[in-house]
Amino acid sequence: MREKTNLLGYFYISPYIIGLLAFTLIPMAISLYLSFTDYNLLSSPRWIGGGNFSRMVSDDQFWQSVRVTFYYVFTAVPARLVFALAVAIALKELNFLKGFYRLVFYVPSLIGGSVAVAVIWVQLFSKDGVVNAFLNTLGFNIDFSWIGNPSTAIWTLVLLSAWQFGSAMLIFLAGLQNIPKDYYEAASVDGANAWRRFVRITLPMLSPIILFNVVMQTINGFLAFTPSYIVTEGGPMNSTLLYVLYLFRRAFQFSDMGYASAMAWVMLILISILTALIFSSSRSLVHYEGKGD
Amino acid sequence: MRRRFATIMALILCSALVACSSNKGDTGSAEGDQGSGSVTLRFAWWGDQARHDLTMEAIKLYEKNYPNVTIVPEFSGFDGYFDKLSTQAAGNQLPDIFQMNVPNFSSYAKNNLMADLKPYADQGKIDFSNINESVVGLGELNGKVSSIPAGINAIALVYDPAVLQENGFSMNDAEWTWDDFMNMAKSITEKSGMYGGGNIESVNVLSYYYFRTLGSGFFNASGDGLGFEDAQLIDYFNKVSELAAAKAIPTPDIVASIKGMEDDLLVKGQAPFSWRFSNNLSSLANLAGRPLELALLPGPGSDKGMMLRPSLYYSVAENSKQKEEAVKFLDFLINDLDANDILKAERGVPISEKVREHMMQNLNENQKKEFEYISRVEQHSSAADRPEPAKANEVRSALTDVLDRLLFKTLSPEEAATDFKKKASEILGRS
Numbered sequence: 001m002r003e004k005t006n007l008l009g010y011f012y013i014s015p016y017i018i019g020l021l022a023f024t025l026i027p028m029a030i031s032l033y034l035s036f037t038d039y040n041l042l043s044s045p046r047w048i049g050g051g052n053f054s055r056m057v058s059d060d061q062f063w064q065s066v067r068v069t070f071y072y073v074f075t076a077v078p079a080r081l082v083f084a085l086a087v088a089i090a091l092k093e094l095n096f097l098k099g100f101y102r103l104v105f106y107v108p109s110l111i112g113g114s115v116a117v118a119v120i121w122v123q124l125f126s127k128d129g130v131v132n133a134f135l136n137t138l139g140f141n142i143d144f145s146w147i148g149n150p151s152t153a154i155w156t157l158v159l160l161s162a163w164q165f166g167s168a169m170l171i172f173l174a175g176l177q178n179i180p181k182d183y184y185e186a187a188s189v190d191g192a193n194a195w196r197r198f199v200r201i202t203l204p205m206l207s208p209i210i211l212f213n214v215v216m217q218t219i220n221g222f223l224a225f226t227p228s229y230i231v232t233e234g235g236p237m238n239s240t241l242l243y244v245l246y247l248f249r250r251a252f253q254f255s256d257m258g259y260a261s262a263m264a265w266v267m268l269i270l271i272s273i274l275t276a277l278i279f280s281s282s283r284s285l286v287h288y289e290g291k292g293d
Numbered sequence: 294m295r296r297r298f299a300t301i302m303a304l305i306l307c308s309a310l311v312a313c314s315s316n317k318g319d320t321g322s323a324e325g326d327q328g329s330g331s332v333t334l335r336f337a338w339w340g341d342q343a344r345h346d347l348t349m350e351a352i353k354l355y356e357k358n359y360p361n362v363t364i365v366p367e368f369s370g371f372d373g374y375f376d377k378l379s380t381q382a383a384g385n386q387l388p389d390i391f392q393m394n395v396p397n398f399s400s401y402a403k404n405n406l407m408a409d410l411k412p413y414a415d416q417g418k419i420d421f422s423n424i425n426e427s428v429v430g431l432g433e434l435n436g437k438v439s440s441i442p443a444g445i446n447a448i449a450l451v452y453d454p455a456v457l458q459e460n461g462f463s464m465n466d467a468e469w470t471w472d473d474f475m476n477m478a479k480s481i482t483e484k485s486g487m488y489g490g491g492n493i494e495s496v497n498v499l500s501y502y503y504f505r506t507l508g509s510g511f512f513n514a515s516g517d518g519l520g521f522e523d524a525q526l527i528d529y530f531n532k533v534s535e536l537a538a539a540k541a542i543p544t545p546d547i548v549a550s551i552k553g554m555e556d557d558l559l560v561k562g563q564a565p566f567s568w569r570f571s572n573n574l575s576s577l578a579n580l581a582g583r584p585l586e587l588a589l590l591p592g593p594g595s596d597k598g599m600m601l602r603p604s605l606y607y608s609v610a611e612n613s614k615q616k617e618e619a620v621k622f623l624d625f626l627i628n629d630l631d632a633n634d635i636l637k638a639e640r641g642v643p644i645s646e647k648v649r650e651h652m653m654q655n656l657n658e659n660q661k662k663e664f665e666y667i668s669r670v671e672q673h674s675s676a677a678d679r680p681e682p683a684k685a686n687e688v689r690s691a692l693t694d695v696l697d698r699l700l701f702k703t704l705s706p707e708e709a710a711t712d713f714k715k716k717a718s719e720i721l722g723r724s
Binding site: 040041042043127145147148150232236238254255257 | 375376379380382383400401404406544545546547548549550683684686687690694697698701703
C-alpha cells in the first residue's frame with residue numbers, strides 16, 4: 001500500500017521532474033561532455049580532453065570578457081542595490097499613493113531586460129540621441145556617442161542595470177517594514193539622529209535581506225547578456241564584451257560549441273566560489289535576530 | 294475512489310498529449326512521402342522588408358501554380374539568421390530550402406548539410422542549361438553542386454555624382470588609383486565637412502578585393518592560411534589611418550551606429566561614397582531620393598581585383614524529406630520568368646541568361662545601372678577565389694577588432710598587422 005502511494009506521488013510530480021530532466025539536468029550533462037570536445041554543431045563532437053580549457057588560458061578575448069564582466073558586476077550590482085535601498089526607504093515613509101509609486105518603480109524591472117528597452121537605450125545614448133540633445137541645451141558640447149566610445153560604453157550598461165532596481169527594492173521594502181518601530185522610537189529618545197538610526201538600526205536589521213539581494217544580484221550580474229548583445233554588441237573595442245555574450249558568440253557565430261560549453265562550466269565554478277565567499281564573509285557582517293535563542 | 298479517478302484523468306490527459314504530438318510528426322513525414330499529395334516546404338531567408346515583400350509574392354505565385362504545395366516562409370533580418378540555422382543543422386531540422394552566403398558556404402558544404410543538385414540537374418528537375426558553367430561552379434565544392442547562386446553581384450563603390458561635381462571632381466574609374474581616391478576624399482572633407490571617403494568597409498575591401506589587386510589573396514590557395522605579405526597589410530592600414538587623421542572617414546562610434554541602409558552616410562548626405570555590393574544600388578538610391586552611380590574600386594590592378602561573386606546562395610537541405618519538391622521550387626526561383634519579374638533582381642543579377650534577356654526590356658534606371666556594372670565587371674575581372682576556410686568568419690571578426698583598435702589609435706599600423714597575423718594563424722591553425 002505504502003509503495004503504491006509513493007508511486008502515485010512520483011506520478012503527480014512527474015511533469016516537474018520531466019521538465020527538470022529535459023531542460024536542465026540532461027542538457028547540463030551534455031554540456032559537461034561537450035566541454036571536453038571540439039564540436040562545431042555541424043559535424044559530430046571530437047574528444048580533445050582539456051584542450052578547450054588550456055586554450056582559454058591564452059585567449060585574449062576570454063580574459064577581456066572576464067575583466068569586463070567583473071568590472072560590470074562590481075559597479076552595476078552596488079549601484080542597483082544602493083538605488084533600490086534609497087528608493088525603498090523613501091517609499092516606506094511615503095503615505096500618499098503608496099501602491100501607485102511601488103508599481104511605477106517596479107515597472108523597469110519587468111521591462112528593463114527586454115529587447116525593446118535595449119533599443120530605446122541605443123536611441124538615448126547615441127551621438128544624436130536624447131541625452132546629448134539635453135546636455136547640449138545645457139551648454140555642454142558633446143559630439144560623441146556614449147555607446148560608441150570605449151571609455152563610456154560600459155557605463156550606459158551599468159545605468160541600464162541600475163535602472164532595473166524594482167525587484168531588489170520590493171524585497172528591501174518588505175524587510176524595512178519588518179523592523180519594529182520601537183527601536184527607532186527608543187533611539188530617537190536617546191538622541192540618535194537619522195543617519196545614526198540608519199547605520200545602527202536599519203542596516204543591521206536589514207543585513208540578512210541585503211545578503212540575499214547581494215547574492216541574487218551578483219549571480220544575475222554575471223549572467224547579463226541582453227544589454228551588451230543589443231545595445232553595444234560587445235563593442236567598441238570589446239569594452240562591453242560580457243562573458244555570456246562572448247560565450248554566445250563562440251557557440252553560435254564561430255560554431256565553437258565545445259569551447260562555449262567549457263566557458264559555461266568555468267562560469268558555474270566561478271559563481272559558486274564567489275557565492276561561497278560572500279556567504280563566509282557574511283557570518284561576521286550579517287545580524288540574525290533571535291540568534292542563540 | 295476519488296484518487297483513482299484523478300489518476301485515470303491524468304493518464305487520459307497524458308496520452309492525449311502524447312497522441313497529439315506524435316500525430317503531428319506522422320502527418321509531416323507522410324506528406325513528404327507522397328509525391329502527388331499535398332506538400333509543405335519550409336523556406337528560410339534573411340533580408341530587409343523589400344526582400345520579404347517580393348519573396349512572399351513569388352511564393353504566392355508558386356502556390357497558385359501548384360495548389361498542392363504550401364511554402365512556409367521563415368524570414369528574419371541577417372542578425373541571428375546563422376545562429377538559428379546552425380542550431381537547426383545540429384538538430385537535423387534545416388529548412389527544406391534556405392538562403393546561404395559566401396562566408397558560411399564552405400563549412401556547410403564540407404559537413405554535407407546541403408544536397409548535391411547535380412543529379413537533379415541531370416534528371417532535368419532543375420535546369421542549368423541557361424546558366425554559365427562558371428556560375429554553377431561558384432556553388433561547387435569537391436565535385437558537388439551544394440548551392441546555386443541566387444544572383445550575381447560585385448563589390449562596388451556607390452557614389453553621388455552631384456557631390457563630386459560640386460567639389461570639382463569627376464569619376465574616371467577606369468584609371469583611378471588609391472592616391473586619386475585619397476586626394477578626392479580629403480579635398481571633399483576640407484571643402485564640405487562631409488566624410489569625404491565614406492564608411493570604408495575595410496573587411497570587405499580586404500577580403501574580396503585589395504589583396505587580389507596585388508596578385509595575392511586574403512587566404513592562400515590551399516585555404517589554410519593567409520595569402521598576403523605583412524607589408525601589404527601595413528600599407529593598407531597606413532592608408533586608412535591617413536584618411537582617419539584627415540577625418541575623411543567616420544570614427545568607429547559613428548560606424549557602430551549604422552545599422553541598416555537607412556542609416557548609410559551616403560543616404561543621409563554625409564558622405565559622397567558608400568562601399569557596398571552592386572545590388573545595393575537600388576535600395577540606396579530609393580532611400581536617398583537622388584541619382585547614384587556605381588564605380589569600380591580604385592586601382593592599380595582593379596582588373597585583377599574585381600570578381601563576380603554570388604550575392605548569396607540558395608541551398609536544399611540534405612535532411613529534407615522532400616528534396617525533389619524543394620529542387621522544383623528552386624528551379625522556379627532561378628529560371629521562371631514571371632518569378633524573376635516579381636523578385637526584381639533584388640538578390641543580385643539573375644544567373645540565367647534567359648531571365649536576364651527577358652528582364653533587360655523593362656528594367657528601371659537603377660536596375661539598368663546594376664546590370665551594366667555587372668557586365669562591365671565581367672570584362673574587367675579575374676576568377677573568383679576558391680571557397681574559403683571554414684573558420685573564415687572568425688578571421689574576419691578578428692580583423693574587425695584590429696581595425697577598431699587601429700582607428701581608436703591604440704595600435705599603430707605595424708602593431709595592428711602583427712596582431713592580426715598572430716590571431717589569424719591561431720584561428721586557422723585550430724581547424
